Amino acid sequence: MHIPDGFLDPKTWGATYGVSAGITAYALYKVRDRLEGKKIPLLGITAAFIFAAQMLNFPVAGGTSGHFLGAMLACVLLGPFEGFLVMTTVLIVQCFFFADGGLTALGANIFNMGIVGGLLSYYLMMLVKTPLSRWIGEKKALMSSVAVFSWFSVVLASAACATELAISGTVPFHMTFPAMVGVHSLIGIGEAIITTFALVVVLQSRPDLVDAYKGPALLPTSTAGEVA
Amino acid sequence: MTAIDIKKNLRENKGLWIFVGIALVVAVLLGVFVSPWASSSPDGLERIAEDKGFTKKAEEKKPAWEHSPMKDYAFPGVKSEKASTGVSGLVGVLITLAVATAVGLLALGLNRLHKKRMSSEGSPDAP
Numbered sequence: 007m008h009i010p011d012g013f014l015d016p017k018t019w020g021a022t023y024g025v026s027a028g029i030t031a032y033a034l035y036k037v038r039d040r041l042e043g044k045k046i047p048l049l050g051i052t053a054a055f056i057f058a059a060q061m062l063n064f065p066v067a068g069g070t071s072g073h074f075l076g077a078m079l080a081c082v083l084l085g086p087f088e089g090f091l092v093m094t095t096v097l098i099v100q101c102f103f104f105a106d107g108g109l110t111a112l113g114a115n116i117f118n119m120g121i122v123g124g125l126l127s128y129y130l131m132m133l134v135k136t137p138l139s140r141w142i143g144e145k146k147a148l149m150s151s152v153a154v155f156s157w158f159s160v161v162l163a164s165a166a167c168a169t170e171l172a173i174s175g176t177v178p179f180h181m182t183f184p185a186m187v188g189v190h191s192l193i194g195i196g197e198a199i200i201t202t203f204a205l206v207v208v209l210q211s212r213p214d215l216v217d218a219y220k221g222p223a224l225l226p227t228s229t230a231g232e233v234a
Numbered sequence: 235m236t237a238i239d240i241k242k243n244l245r246e247n248k249g250l251w252i253f254v255g256i257a258l259v260v261a262v263l264l265g266v267f268v269s270p271w272a273s274s275s276p277d278g279l280e281r282i283a284e285d286k287g288f289t290k291k292a293e294e295k296k297p298a299w300e301h302s303p304m305k306d307y308a309f310p311g312v313k314s315e316k317a318s319t320g321v322s323g324l325v326g327v328l329i330t331l332a333v334a335t336a337v338g339l340l341a342l343g344l345n346r347l348h349k350k351r352m353s354s355e356g357s358p359d360a361p
Contacts, residue, residue, distance in 0.1 A: 007243060007277065007278055007279045008279070008326070009279065009300050010292040010297070011292060011295055011296075011297045012291045012293075012294065013283070013291055013292055027285060034340070034341055034344065036305070037248075037341045037349060038341050038344040038345045039345065039348070040339045041338065041342055041345055043243065043342060044243065044247050044250060045249070045338065046342060047250070047293045047335070047340035048254065048336065049290045049334045049335065049337065050246075050254075050330075050331045050332070050334045050335035051254045051257045051258055051261070051331065051336040052334070053330040053331065053333070053334030054257075054258060054261045054327045054328075054330045054334070055257055055260065055261040055264075056263040056333040057265070057326050057327055057330040058261040058262070058265035058269070058323060058326070058327050059261075059264060061264070061265060061269035061307060061323055061326075062264060062268055062269055063272040063273040063274070063275070063277065064272070064280075065273045065275055069275050069281070070275055070277070070278060070281040070319075071273035071274075071275040071276065071277050071278060072258075072278055073272075073277065074276055091334075091337055091341075092334055092337075093332060095333050095334045095337055096334075097325065098333070099329050099330050099333055100300065100326075101302075102302060103302055103325075103326065103329060104302055104304050104305065104306070104307055104322070104326065105297065105299075105301060105302035105304075105305040105306065106306075106307070106335055108292070108297060108298060109296045109297070109298035109299035111341075129337065164269055164278065164279075167279065172289075174267055176288050176291060177286050177288050181260060181286050182282060182286060185244035185282045185285070185286070186278065186279070188281055189278040189282070190278050192298055193278055202279075211253065212250075212253050214252065215250075219245070223270035234255075
């Protein structure tokens, strides 16, 4: 759902640029205070993996394709603001090197796929995961809430995209919103499968590398203070 | 980060580097050997733009940035379409790896600068 140049009017792309730039600056500020050196290769490899996976369009209904987004995966593995910065990086590289997403629409694409599909969806996921982990255990709670909210992340991002197109006067809301949300609710199933699969692989091999996993083996006390 | 830091880091985080290495191999395999066989159908937004007739809005307008070297994931000068996609996949994986690592190093640099400033101001919570 990378928006090209020409779909958004100046007020819409200007406003989304402003919000995305502000959140990017805030994310750098947040990450600055907690980033450890050993996390840097993980930022790099997560971005590279998401870039590659985004190239793999899979067919959905009737001559339409969709591809992995990866925003939820990045936020869950690295932490929300690290994940957001990784998504921003991928979108900037796609825009400048591959003409995938327009330069004027870059702010909107970061807004849709980094803020709505990433940060917002991550915090919604955590709202469910935290109480759920008391009932079914941390691992199951994380996997199931990530499965559900990675689907939501794609659907919410597409809803934001459709709203921007309508605000821009490109296409009326009632024409584009149901269609965008409809097709992305199918693409979201692919997103949920890939995200959950990748999360399970990392959880099984290196659970300590999953930022959102607060399993008992990793957290001696429920207060996170001692974890370095 | 000095050379000694890097050596120490490699020794202490062997498992981490193995993990990163395997993940990089997976990313390269996907980008180079799987991406040429990805579906070439329009994606959700492109399909709706075609159906609702606003594709031309993008086509009429000159793109704001016209210097993308690998437009539509085609590497210039490679004739075979599949090879062209594969090569651009490899290049894209390496570029994203480098840029995201640079963003991480920038954040780490800001972190060290910040800590230095805090300690020179004599703040009690400085390390």
